[in-house]
Amino acid sequence: MSISKRDYLREKFENFKKFIENNTPSEAEPNEEIERFKSMTEEQIITFAVTHLLPYKNNIDYPTKALCNMFQLDFTNKNVSLMIANYLELFISLIS
Numbered sequence: 001m002s003i004s005k006r007d008y009l010r011e012k013f014e015n016f017k018k019f020i021e022n023n024t025p026s027e028a029e030p031n032e033e034i035e036r037f038k039s040m041t042e043e044q045i046i047t048f049a050v051t052h053l054l055p056y057k058n059n060i061d062y063p064t065k066a067l068c069n070m071f072q073l074d075f076t077n078k079n080v081s082l083m084i085a086n087y088l089e090l091f092i093s094l095i096s
Contacts, residue, residue, distance in 0.1 A: 009094050013045050016087045023080050028072040049091045057092050060085045
């Protein structure tokens with residue numbers, strides 16, 4: 001059975017959200033931006049990728065660092081920052 005690009009994107013975004021949640025420090029305070037990110041719909045994911053990620057296709061560090069800051073993740077931890085960058089690059093490739 002073949003999986004559609006949209007279903008694949010949805011699945012990867014769910015995995016991405018789990019990765020972020022698992023790596024966010026327990027003392028991190030939830031805020032409106034984080035809650036909005038966690039509740040994104042499929043259409044919002046696509047819009048987010050087009051408007052916020054595609055312009056940084058050749059400089060993925062900027063949105064990676066922004067997400068790390070938003071979720072209080074350690075950007076200098078390469079295990080975290082490289083995984084986030086890989087997810088972001090995947091989302092860009094799926095929409096371009």
